[in-house]
Amino acid sequence: MASEAVAHESEHHAPPPQVAADVIAQELIATTTGATGRFKAWAWILGILSIAGIVALIVKFIDQGDDSTKWGYVAAMVSFLLSLAGGAPMVAMAPVMAKANWVRPITRIASLFSFAGVATLIMLIPLVAILPPLVTEGARRRTVWFMAPDYSPHFWTTLGLVLLLVTGIMLFYSAALPDFASMRDHSTGWRQRLGKRLARGWVGTDAQWRTLRMRIGMFGTFYFFILVFVNFLISTDFGQSMVPGWRDAIFPMYHTVSGFQAGVAGVVIALYFSRKYMKLEKYVHMDAFWSLGRLLFALTLLWIYFFYSSFIVFWYGRSENDIATLDLLIKGPMMPVFIAAMLLIWFVPWWILIWNKVRRGTGAMVVGSFIILIGLLLDRIRTFVPAWSVPPDQIHEKWLKVIPDAYWPSIFDVLIMVGGISLVALIVMLMTRVIPVLSVWQVQEFNLLSKPIKYIRGHATLVAKPD
Amino acid sequence: MSTQSILGLFQQPESAADAMDGLKEAGFELGTFDVLTGTPYPEGAFGEYVPQHRLFRFPAFGAIIGFTLSIFLTSVTQLAYPMVTGGKPILSIFAMLIIMYEMTMLAGVIATVIGIVFESRLPNMKPGIYDTRITEGWIGVVVTFDDDSKVADAESVLNKAGALEIKHAK
Numbered sequence: 336m337a338s339e340a341v342a343h344e345s346e347h348h349a350p351p352p353q354v355a356a357d358v359i360a361q362e363l364i365a366t367t368t369g370a371t372g373r374f375k376a377w378a379w380i381l382g383i384l385s386i387a388g389i390v391a392l393i394v395k396f397i398d399q400g401d402d403s404t405k406w407g408y409v410a411a412m413v414s415f416l417l418s419l420a421g422g423a424p425m426v427a428m429a430p431v432m433a434k435a436n437w438v439r440p441i442t443r444i445a446s447l448f449s450f451a452g453v454a455t456l457i458m459l460i461p462l463v464a465i466l467p468p469l470v471t472e473g474a475r476r477r478t479v480w481f482m483a484p485d486y487s488p489h490f491w492t493t494l495g496l497v498l499l500l501v502t503g504i505m506l507f508y509s510a511a512l513p514d515f516a517s518m519r520d521h522s523t524g525w526r527q528r529l530g531k532r533l534a535r536g537w538v539g540t541d542a543q544w545r546t547l548r549m550r551i552g553m554f555g556t557f558y559f560f561i562l563v564f565v566n567f568l569i570s571t572d573f574g575q576s577m578v579p580g581w582r583d584a585i586f587p588m589y590h591t592v593s594g595f596q597a598g599v600a601g602v603v604i605a606l607y608f609s610r611k612y613m614k615l616e617k618y619v620h621m622d623a624f625w626s627l628g629r630l631l632f633a634l635t636l637l638w639i640y641f642f643y644s645s646f647i648v649f650w651y652g653r654s655e656n657d658i659a660t661l662d663l664l665i666k667g668p669m670m671p672v673f674i675a676a677m678l679l680i681w682f683v684p685w686w687i688l689i690w691n692k693v694r695r696g697t698g699a700m701v702v703g704s705f706i707i708l709i710g711l712l713l714d715r716i717r718t719f720v721p722a723w724s725v726p727p728d729q730i731h732e733k734w735l736k737v738i739p740d741a742y743w744p745s746i747f748d749v750l751i752m753v754g755g756i757s758l759v760a761l762i763v764m765l766m767t768r769v770i771p772v773l774s775v776w777q778v779q780e781f782n783l784l785s786k787p788i789k790y791i792r793g794h795a796t797l798v799a800k801p802d
Numbered sequence: 803m804s805t806q807s808i809l810g811l812f813q814q815p816e817s818a819a820d821a822m823d824g825l826k827e828a829g830f831e832l833g834t835f836d837v838l839t840g841t842p843y844p845e846g847a848f849g850e851y852v853p854q855h856r857l858f859r860f861p862a863f864g865a866i867i868g869f870t871l872s873i874f875l876t877s878v879t880q881l882a883y884p885m886v887t888g889g890k891p892i893l894s895i896f897a898m899l900i901i902m903y904e905m906t907m908l909a910g911v912i913a914t915v916i917g918i919v920f921e922s923r924l925p926n927m928k929p930g931i932y933d934t935r936i937t938e939g940w941i942g943v944v945v946t947f948d949d950d951s952k953v954a955d956a957e958s959v960l961n962k963a964g965a966l967e968i969k970h971a972k
Contacts, residue, residue, distance in 0.1 A: 356840065356939025481897040482887045484879075491904055498904070502911050509918070513840065513937075520934035538932050539942075541850050544842040549857045550918050557861075557911050564903060779841040779939065801844030 351620045353782045359618070363771040363778065364521050366613045370768060374612070381761040388754010389457065395747040396461040403465050403727055404739070407720030408748035410573050412755045413462055414590070414715045415597070416455040417496075417569055419708065420759055421562050422598020423448035423605075424503050427510075428555035430626070436798045437622045439781040443774040444609060445602045446510060447766045449503025451759040456496055458755055463489045466573065467727045474731035478576040488572035495565045502561055506554040512537050512547065513776040529769070566591040577722040578663060580656025580734030583648070589641040593680070596634035597711045600704035603627050605763055607701040609772045618778050621695065628694030631704065635688060639681045656734035663721045668741035672717040679710025712752075807946040808953060809838075809931040809969040810960030818941040819848045821963035825945060828959050830952070838932070838942035848941075857917050864913020865906050872905035873898070931971035 354362075370378075392409070399405040427445035430438035468485035469475055480487045516537040518530030537543060570590035575581045603624070610619040646665070649657040665673050684703045693699040724739040744752070784799045812818040818837060825835045832851040837843075845852060876898040884892045936942050943965075945956040953970075960968055 357935075360840070360938050479900060481894070482885050483897070483901075491901065494908070495904055498908055498911065505911070505915060517840070517937040520937045538930070539838045539840055539936055540836050541845075541848075542836075542853060542855070544839070545845065545852075545855060546857055546918065548842065549855065550914065553857070553861055553914050554911075557907060557914070561907050561911075564907070568900075775937070776841055783841050783843070799844070801847075 351617065351622075351787070353787070354617055354778075356779045356782070359778050359782070360517050360521055360775050363618070363773055363775045364518060366615070366771055366773075367518075367522070367526060367768055371612070374764070378761060378764055381757040381764065384757035385754050385761055388751050388757065391747045391750035391754060392458070392461060395745075395751065396464070398747075400461070400465060403467060404724050404742065405745075406462060406465050407723035407742055408716065408744050409458055409462055409751055410723050411712070411715040411719040412752050413455060413458045413573065414569055414719055415712050416451070416458060416755055416759060417565065418590075418594035418597040418711060418715070419601045420448045420451035420455055421499060421503075421565065422594040422596070423451075423601045424506060424558060425562065425595055425598055426602045426627070426630075427506070428558060430630075432552065432555065434800050435626065436781060436785055436800075437620070437626045439777040440618050440620075440773050441602065441606055441623050442510060442777055443514075443770070444605050444763075444772055445598075446503070446507040447605075447763050447772070448598070448601060448759075449500070449507050450766055451762045452496070452500040452503055453762065454755055454758040456500060457758070458751070459493065459496055462573065463493055467577075467730065471727055471731060476576055476579070476731040477582075479571050488568070488576075492565075492568045492572050495561065495568050499558070499561045499565050502554060502558045506551070506558050508533075509547065509550045509554055510774065510777075511770055512543075513539065514770055514774055517775045518770070526769070562594075563591050566594055574719055574722050577730055578660065578725055578735060579730055579732040581660045581663075581722070582656070583645055583660075585641060585645040585648075589638075589645055592634065592637050592641055593711060593714065596631065596638060596680070597708060599627060599631045599634060600707040600711075603631065603700055603704040604708075607697055607704075609767065610697070613767075613772060615773060618773050621697075624697055624700055625694055628688060628700055631684070631700075631707070632688040632694070635681055635684050635707070639685075642677075642681075659735040659738070662738050663725075663735060664718060667721070667738045669717040669721050672713050676710050676713035676717055679706050680714050681710070684710070805946060805948055806950060806953060807931045807944055807971050808956055808960070809933060809971070810943045810945075810963070810965035811933055811935065811967045811969070812941045812943065812963070812965055813939075814964070815843065815847065815941055817964040818943055821943045821960050821965065822848045822850055824959035824963055825943070825956065828955055830945065830947075830956065834947060835943060835945040835956075838936050838944055840937040840939060860917025860920075861910045861914045864916075865910040867913070868906040868909025869902060871909070872902040875905070876901050931969055933967075933969060 395405075395409075424446050426438070427442035431442060466489055467476075469478060469480055469483065469487065470485050475482075478488065512534060515530045515534040516539070518526050519534045520530075522530055567587040570587045574590075575583060575586060606619060606623065606627070609615060649661050663669075684707045687693055687699055687703040687706070693703070720742055721739065724742045725735060726739070729735065784801070786797045788795055788797045810821055812821065822835065822837060826832075826849070833853075837848045837850050877893055880892055880898075886892065890897075930946075931944055933940065933942060943960060945960075947953065947956070957968055
């Protein structure tokens with residue numbers, strides 16, 4: 336079988352050759368050691384930028400902690416990081432539930448993004464302190480909290496984000512137990528000690544495997560429910576409720592779906608670099624990129640669907656608050672940012688990803704993913720910066736009477752944004768030093784359940800789906 | 803009389819399945835032998851005993867507790883400070899939904915974590931007999947018994963099925 340697969344390697348649709356289980360364990364565990372000079376250099380750069388971002392956040396809080404109109408870029412970053420770090424683990428979940436075999440080797444890299452939720456939480460802390468209470472100067476603004484206590488959004492949103500972080504880490508840990516056992520068995524030094532401690536006596540009995548499957552399913556389901564909920568809270572409490580008259584039932588879903596888009600784009604980027612620089616071509620097959628490409632393309636189309644569904648209500652409505660909301664978010668001072676965002680999050684990636692040839696490669700896919708993330712960042716900026724630029728004494732009015740001027744980022748805002756993105760990248764990179772970037776047992780399971788076969792005069796992969 | 807276990811190591815899953823069949827035919831009780839793998843083989847692939855699990859009860863129980871607490875919390879606070887808003891009743895379900903949802907999720911997740919500790923038998927303080935080659939694709943068939951006289955029978959079954967190595971542990 337192996338020789339047949341190797342013979343087909345040069346052909347376009349030849350299934351990838353299978354790798355022996357012991358080789359998989361040894362090679363993937365070896366990826367955690369021996370970081371290259373380039374890796375270390377990037378880790379240092381990202382570390383310095385992350386620290387600079389956190390320092391800038393603290394300084395900004397001390398300097399501008401009493402003026403909420405200056406915090407739009409931090410709000411945009413919370414939303415962006417939630418989309419990227421929160422959306423990526425869904426790639427580790429949704430296709431697995433749909434019994435897709437291609438996703439098994441890449442679920443680890445997607446679930447590593449759960450740890451990057453720490454960056455979102457760090458950004459949220461000062462924002463929660465600055466978020467105006469529900470009642471300001473005796474007037475209550477319109478929120479989903481109705482007559483709830485004044486600081487309800489502050490408490491429940493923070494709790495929701497912490498819950499998302501914990502569930503994401505539990506989802507990661509649940510699926511990582513067998514790999515910690517592999518590290519206990521085959522690694523050395525502190526990694527072996529860590530593996531022994533975290534494997535919790537895993538030996539691979541039938542009961543352990545059965546509960547592992549169950550808890551991945553359970554935590555995955557919880558993760559999805561909580562992610563959608565946190566997106567709802569962030570988009571309403573930190574976006575819509577800051578603007579008088581912005582009433583949009585579609586916006587929370589728009590926020591969530593574009594978060595999934597960012598998550599898939601983030602996974603494509605992380606997969607591309609780990610595959611290229613950790614020499615993982617024989618484990619991360621093109622099939623994974625094709626499938627992610629289709630997913631990314633579908634989500635890119637969904638962006639325009641949700642945007643248009645939301646926009647048309649305001650455009651047709653033409654009430655005072657509809658006009659003011661469109662002026663604030665789209666037609667007013669943020670118009671250039673909106674156009675750039677729409678081009679980068681939808682039109683350009685749509686035009687790139689529409690081609691089969693592109694989705695069957697890696698280079699253009701990763702370029703498209705970077706473009707989507709830039710577009711998403713701009714989209715979050717054009718949404719949250721004007722929302723937060725509304726003075727607190729006006730947020731309880733019926734609609735916005737005066738559109739605030741565009742607020743340009745200060746040096747602190749730039750440092751915070753660069754630092755936040757760097758922290759996400761750094762966390763994911765450092766986690767690849769702790770545990771194999773590809774799940775050892777899932778790569779082995781991938782090989783166990785799929786066999787390259789000759790099918791009439793062509794080639795195919797026979798996949799068993801016993802779950 | 804002390805508990806003793808032996809571990810037969812196989813490279814081929816078919817041989818391990820033969821060993822499991824052989825142990826059943828030799829009269830070993832279900833639950834006294836198990837298969838250890840580094841990869842999740844499909845359930846029943848080795849003809850192994852599949853015990854019933856209760857993991858789903860934990861999140862369900864937690865979610866019910868969380869949901870109940872959330873109704874209590876939101877109802878009591880609204881009744882303690884009654885304010886009629888927009889002509890709606892004091893206890894308006896839509897105003898309570900967010901907290902009910904979040905507390906249900908919170909308790910569900912906590913209960914699931916607790917359930918995993920029980921159902922996965924983790925942490926496994928006495929993992930028993932084991933071989934590191936299992937995480938390299940080898941398959942282990944472990945037999946545990948209180949009666950030393952059965953050791954020879956078990957070894958015979960494992961050898962007959964093609965065990966490449968047999969390890970003993972007390």
